[in-house]
Amino acid sequence: MKIITFGEVMLRLSPPGVERFAQTDTLTMHFGGTEANVAVSLTQLGLQAAHVTRFPDHALGRAAAGYLRRYNVDTQHIRFGDGRLGLYFLETGAGSRASQIIYDRVNSAFSRIQPDDINWETVLQGASWFHWTGITPALSQGAADCLLAGIQAANQLGVPVSGDIVYRSNLWQYGRPPQEIMPALTEGCTLVLGSKALFSELYGVVGSTFQESGRALMERFPKVKYVTDTKRNSISASHNQLSAKLFDGTTVHKSRVYDIQPIVDRIGTGDAYIAGLIYGLLTFDNLQQAVDFGAAASALKHTIPGDVNLATVAEVQTLASGDSSGKLKR
Amino acid sequence: MKIITFGEVMLRLSPPGVERFAQTDTLTMHFGGTEANVAVSLTQLGLQAAHVTRFPDHALGRAAAGYLRRYNVDTQHIRFGDGRLGLYFLETGAGSRASQIIYDRVNSAFSRIQPDDINWETVLQGASWFHWTGITPALSQGAADCLLAGIQAANQLGVPVSGDIVYRSNLWQYGRPPQEIMPALTEGCTLVLGSKALFSELYGVVGSTFQESGRALMERFPKVKYVTDTKRNSISASHNQLSAKLFDGTTVHKSRVYDIQPIVDRIGTGDAYIAGLIYGLLTFDNLQQAVDFGAAASALKHTIPGDVNLATVAEVQTLASGDSSGKLKR
């Protein structure tokens, strides 16, 4: 089974440990982007995945592709061209001090992508799933158009589509509001990750509970079969509680609540959830098992440095089955 | 607003992470000293600060001054001359293992300072505050004399003075007991940081509660308007609880209790408190707000590597207002 993901990949630069920007003289490199993070999570779980993006045609762009390949992601559909490599600077917090990010992604090579750059029929041939997020259409008209073409191709080829409809208002600088762009993209989805509040803000879809709101979304977008979301209780930057739920039109399947302490790296934990859920939907015939697997994958990601989840199926299943003892494996 | 601080700055050398001295082959450099730590905290909060000290006239002494400047402290009044750079070696503990310090500060360039080295009228001109601690008069007669001259100049110029009357008995090697030296220094203070026990030991001032003891101190030293102290409950080297109180002659203003876990760096957390309190007294017209700000600043310092508090006003206010969730800031 092969999953296709599409979106920007940035170079992440962080001070070692919990140093502040003001005091560091070294930066640790990772590469990440919400959709590529999903691709890496899935390869680590033993599935195949290809990521589609556009990088600058220089040594750092090639290093970014190398990073994805290292973790077994197929990079054959990546395009190289003009523009810069998107960056983000991450300062990792601890306890009552929050982590903080300085984004530096404007004018990236990815934001210059155009629909013609990608032959979606080729890319999606034989794929088992296609995943996108609300970051991509926020970056440029070209990215939004290219994504729409991809979703439509997936629909035509019968490839299930998931959309994490995350909304960041400080992106969306190219002149179109999300309310104009997002509905057509959501239209083609099988699975939507989002909250009641987002459904209302982006689509005007309302409901008093997650279940009602989800049902209303399914009415508005009939291809949607699953609605999912995570819930995080942030006790401190080092201690969170996390759970997930999945609504299938009939029942809300809830995972147990994971108590996560300490937090090594908070970035990409939502992506780890959706990757775990996709794995579960493709592998198990049981929705409860799928949401449990996704939530456990997300919990494990908090213990792994970098944006991507390097947990294995065995590790996720151990935790999903209730064993959080972390006993040494020899 | 500009704050003047006076005291020794040492090179701090620590093994990486929580390694022990016995096993390390590398040492991480920071510079720190209780009074300079206050100066750096204040510049990070957006005020101006100048630190007055004396360094050896070699590359390491100049590097020490560079460290202060990096964090925006005015170093124009620093003197360079003979003597060595004071050092301390810090091994950071974890859990039930305590951190430990090996001091190596005898015969430092600072301990050779003489009153004539500093023209206090120039230094204090236009200053909003002057801060000293009980470490300085413990180091040498020259340091004690120079400090007294500074306090007296501040009094003449109407600059408020704070004294952290910390008492370390293993210093005080030059032949005078603190009981002979400290009263004249405390005489000139507006604000005193100390405990009942210290008030009794150093000045023979007694009282059965913090309030009574504080009131007795104010009677003995009529310039003193505020008495303050912190309270720490040490559950482990990685987990502390901290609160502060401020007595204004009438009321004891108490901060809430901060639960601090994990502790990244315990050093300088008291200095972060006094800096936050000075910021509060200079900025707010509300004593409760000032002590809350100071305690939150101190709590945040526990998450920052090095001696100095690099927290911003916004971060301190978030925590002081009760939000310790540490949520990622994008």
Place this chain on the structure above:
Amino acid sequence: MKIITFGEVMLRLSPPGVERFAQTDTLTMHFGGTEANVAVSLTQLGLQAAHVTRFPDHALGRAAAGYLRRYNVDTQHIRFGDGRLGLYFLETGAGSRASQIIYDRVNSAFSRIQPDDINWETVLQGASWFHWTGITPALSQGAADCLLAGIQAANQLGVPVSGDIVYRSNLWQYGRPPQEIMPALTEGCTLVLGSKALFSELYGVVGSTFQESGRALMERFPKVKYVTDTKRNSISASHNQLSAKLFDGTTVHKSRVYDIQPIVDRIGTGDAYIAGLIYGLLTFDNLQQAVDFGAAASALKHTIPGDVNLATVAEVQTLASGDSSGKLKR
């Protein structure tokens, strides 16, 4: 007092911090082996210790010996010859992610040891204690034979013997089951570290409680005067609870339960217990004090990077006496 230990020492290679094998480009070196870990713990507690082993005759073998000497272990009885240096790769976990070890120790120089390589009469002359574990006889017939010769020599010289009868089924590849080998080794022991389950599996000795099982063991092996074990409650890879008990044929002496958070390094914590216990038995005339000292030593080891316990007597006693506050020592 001089303690003799015997067993393999491996080069341990671990990614920095909590990185995974998949993502690291650097490995941190330590050397360790359960018996040598005991020797180092004891030298740090101020006793003398010599470790007996066999290393490859190349720069890495000599570096391993240098590591032991750095921590004051006498290496004069170490032999150098053919074979490779045993290795293990350790990935350190956090929270719900377990640490994991990849062993690479087959065909080590130690596994090729033969009884003639060691003159036990010389080695044990004047020794106060001899310690071995169940790892050694699992490695090769030569190692098992050499160990038996050592135990018998200790018995003849009146040197007390402790055996940690740890059983790892994936070792024991040379064709003899542990049930054939272990009884003769256990025969010579004064102190045995093991669980009811092990006593049953290895010797067919059963009992419904630790006390009964221990008494049965003493009947089977009359030289055994003490039976001991630790109990670990693994809440997560970062949070454990630990206690120990010691049975002297009459009474079970139990330590208090240590709450250990965070865990810096879990490896060698059992070895730290047995070293602390041996120290206690040799130094105190009080079994309760000895077991308390051992358990506190083990708790402290969790805060120290590497396989070996670098805690001092003063640190262990502080914790054993109930002070886990981790207060900064200046």
Place this chain on the structure above:
Amino acid sequence: MKIITFGEVMLRLSPPGVERFAQTDTLTMHFGGTEANVAVSLTQLGLQAAHVTRFPDHALGRAAAGYLRRYNVDTQHIRFGDGRLGLYFLETGAGSRASQIIYDRVNSAFSRIQPDDINWETVLQGASWFHWTGITPALSQGAADCLLAGIQAANQLGVPVSGDIVYRSNLWQYGRPPQEIMPALTEGCTLVLGSKALFSELYGVVGSTFQESGRALMERFPKVKYVTDTKRNSISASHNQLSAKLFDGTTVHKSRVYDIQPIVDRIGTGDAYIAGLIYGLLTFDNLQQAVDFGAAASALKHTIPGDVNLATVAEVQTLASGDSSGKLKR
């Protein structure tokens, strides 16, 4: 004596040692920009210097200012505002492998500077020298305009002006050719660093030798009293030969040729030359001595990591006087 410099400062990110971009997971941080490099060189030589620039108003922009302060540069005239921090990625070569730079500086906060942002009369009050380079007017119309205002203010205040007229054709993207912009800037210069070829390309000023070309430049721009240039023979990325010459309208003063091996860091060596020359012109009454000092300063910079020259006057003079033995100083 205080020197004022004006220009962009970038965050430089480089793999450790001579690693390639393709293989590194860590980047070392420095900050640099040709004009700020001159300012730092001069403070290390004991003069005062202030750098004028514009940084983004976030933690990295403030870190950049901290970097300059650490090396004693006055940052009070720096402005903070919108835009990003300019970056460049440097891969350091060795032997026959060239170093290479990936610039990522478009849309920097500096490029958005406007003449109104800087009050040049205040900045230049009491200054002894003003230095600019051809990078600044290449970045944006605002930067060119602001620079012109600065040069004119310097001329009015009688502050000598030096211009390094470096020309990088891949900059100059805002629609004006350098031939339109550079003459007015050069008009106000006392000292020009450039080659015959550049004089011809930028101003149409020709001459068959450095001397003739320099004389023609002085005729075209009568304020110019000195023309200078360096000559580099690049044997490999690790081995260069360097010399400098200074023409005063009458005589060409030539330094000796420095054989430089190994090269630690090639970046900023030209800036080190101009800083050394400015130091010489301000301090010595001998042009030969000045050009010798500049060339020796540049040679020393090749041994120092980062963009800025941290050599002292004593070190430069030792080398300028012909002692390149590098003998240990105790």
Place this chain on the structure above:
Amino acid sequence: MKIITFGEVMLRLSPPGVERFAQTDTLTMHFGGTEANVAVSLTQLGLQAAHVTRFPDHALGRAAAGYLRRYNVDTQHIRFGDGRLGLYFLETGAGSRASQIIYDRVNSAFSRIQPDDINWETVLQGASWFHWTGITPALSQGAADCLLAGIQAANQLGVPVSGDIVYRSNLWQYGRPPQEIMPALTEGCTLVLGSKALFSELYGVVGSTFQESGRALMERFPKVKYVTDTKRNSISASHNQLSAKLFDGTTVHKSRVYDIQPIVDRIGTGDAYIAGLIYGLLTFDNLQQAVDFGAAASALKHTIPGDVNLATVAEVQTLASGDSSGKLKR
């Protein structure tokens, strides 16, 4: 064009910089093996390459495959199974101190490979070249057999074959002498890398010059069209001189002599030569150009840390064309 390589890949562990094994506490990881090094060199030159090997089925084996993928090598034909990961420990020398290697590769997963593990017809389908070395048949009968099957399949499919007939006498432990094994392997070669001395030792083929010896080899093995070798003059561990020659049955084409100083990493420089030569043979229609390209590639590899050559075509061509100036590329 796609090149297939076959052979063992080891984890290389080296102290940082030029530290000795005796003093280091950290090891830097690379992965390398003579044949895989060729594959990586070729992908960096823009060709496609797949490496065939067998790794242990654990996290380190997967990390090894990730390393190859990072550098764009196709890993789909790699097998995972029992056995350990081959290792080598490299201490890098300098000046008159030689680098030294401690091999630890016995019983590797690769040495357990069997002919049935690889379907050579599939692997070699559409390939442009197949490369092997004399290390592989030295490791085990299975490896030798599997290699022979590969060469024969290449011959059947008309894929050119190159063999680097390197002979290490301390390998070849499985009971067959190289003289029994090597001829059949060499039989299928188009290109042979080796010296006169080796031709004599392995095949009894003699000649008084490289040309005569090469001609004799071609008579013995009629498929061989090219014989090549490099010549190294080792002035010190930091300074070598290198050239190459290629004999085509008629003419000996000689590269110029490269003076290489400093040497960053000597390992893999021979592999870089053969990769450059293969690139040249596949791309140019000029043998002189091919041998020049190979020698320049090898020279450049000496400046790159790790086993693999990360030089680009443009870099190699610059050097091959005689420009060794190493001038900064912006």
Place this chain on the structure above:
Amino acid sequence: MKIITFGEVMLRLSPPGVERFAQTDTLTMHFGGTEANVAVSLTQLGLQAAHVTRFPDHALGRAAAGYLRRYNVDTQHIRFGDGRLGLYFLETGAGSRASQIIYDRVNSAFSRIQPDDINWETVLQGASWFHWTGITPALSQGAADCLLAGIQAANQLGVPVSGDIVYRSNLWQYGRPPQEIMPALTEGCTLVLGSKALFSELYGVVGSTFQESGRALMERFPKVKYVTDTKRNSISASHNQLSAKLFDGTTVHKSRVYDIQPIVDRIGTGDAYIAGLIYGLLTFDNLQQAVDFGAAASALKHTIPGDVNLATVAEVQTLASGDSSGKLKR
């Protein structure tokens, strides 16, 4: 054969690579002292050595002893007591930039040593050689007295004595000139390392050549049988030429001249020479061979980080025999 050395050991702290003090945030630890460096060199050459010194009784003092033990030096005669650990800060230069040292050794635990602290009869029992240097008597009267007692004991026990009569005028602060102290120490020497100039300055012994001066020294101090010295031509901090000579009263034996490039670490290269020479005198029956061995050992030390020479006999012999090719050893 066991060699005894006596003198101070300091903690050496250096920035990584060739960074300057002004820019570093990390320091690398080594321990060293001229006499202890000799001891370590000798153990690495396979002889036994014990170092006698006095350390502070805290974790860093114990770490210093651990450092010596790691390299196989017997530390049983080391005393622990009051006083601080001597330090020196080393900045490593390159090319035309000199390395520089900031000493911080006043008031060290060693300088407080007294003759009663060491029982020289015990220490020297069975020793083959005793080595001291002119640093020790410069530090304090106690150190000078203790050294004299050691030399006299050696003389009584018939143990040969070598003295490196290095003279640093900035030491010698305790009120006695070296001319008063040194003669009695030199009196007991078998071998003296020093120059004509030193012989004249310290003892008033003159001669127009090394040979004549040496002969005059032997007349003044009849126990002296050998006089030796090294000659260094410092081309740059990265390139030196070195040779040695040994006069036996009859003949001057000269080593060849070693061309040393690059220099990794210049510190301790003189100590490596004397260690190599002592090894040669104790092992060979040929003075030429001994001085060759010493000079080659010194040349090799320049390639090894830290104060101590970690070269092996085989490595020294390879170089002494004229092979400086640095060819990779597999």
